[in-house]
Amino acid sequence: MTRDEIIIQISEKVRLIRTEAGYTQDKMAEIIGVSKKTLVQIEKGRVHANWSTAVSICALFRETETVQFLFGNEPLEVLETVAREGIDFRKTKTLGGRVWWKVVSKKNGFILQQNILSKHYRILDEKNYRVFSSVNEKQSKSRFKELAKSE
Numbered sequence: 001m002t003r004d005e006i007i008i009q010i011s012e013k014v015r016l017i018r019t020e021a022g023y024t025q026d027k028m029a030e031i032i033g034v035s036k037k038t039l040v041q042i043e044k045g046r047v048h049a050n051w052s053t054a055v056s057i058c059a060l061f062r063e064t065e066t067v068q069f070l071f072g073n074e075p076l077e078v079l080e081t082v083a084r085e086g087i088d089f090r091k092t093k094t095l096g097g098r099v100w101w102k103v104v105s106k107k108n109g110f111i112l113q114q115n116i117l118s119k120h121y122r123i124l125d126e127k128n129y130r131v132f133s134s135v136n137e138k139q140s141k142s143r144f145k146e147l148a149k150s151e
Contacts, residue, residue, distance in 0.1 A: 007051060055079055062075045078118045095128065097113045100115055101115055108149075109126035
């Protein structure tokens with residue numbers, strides 16, 4: 001998944017997200033930091049949201065069914081991975097990926113998973129902490145081999 005794909009998906013679903021959250025166009029525009037005119041243009045498909053607006057919508061409405069359907073139960077992880085082109089600098093506790101993830105490989109306590117919706121990859125350690133994320137399959141598999149070998 002790329003920034004452009006995220007922007008398009010959010011732009012196409014912003015009206016549904018707003019309706020699901022129970023907001024008027026005025027209130028939604030205020031919450032996400034755009035003018036009502038801009039929000040109307042996005043909802044009518046005349047323009048796409050920009051990256052900042054798409055990120056705001058995903059972050060502020062991550063619990064909605066619509067955002068969950070688009071990105072799984074961890075939309076912020078998807079955004080962070082895409083924005084930073086991979087994460088390899090901090091550990092984040094996860095639930096282990098029982099719902100939105102398929103296991104690609106397991107070795108020496110590490111698990112390489114792929115998100116079934118966004119298609120990005122992540123590596124979990126034996127306690128289900130995320131130690132790496134990337135949209136790049138080759139990079140993910142290479143990092144997995146390095147980590148699994150070190151144990």
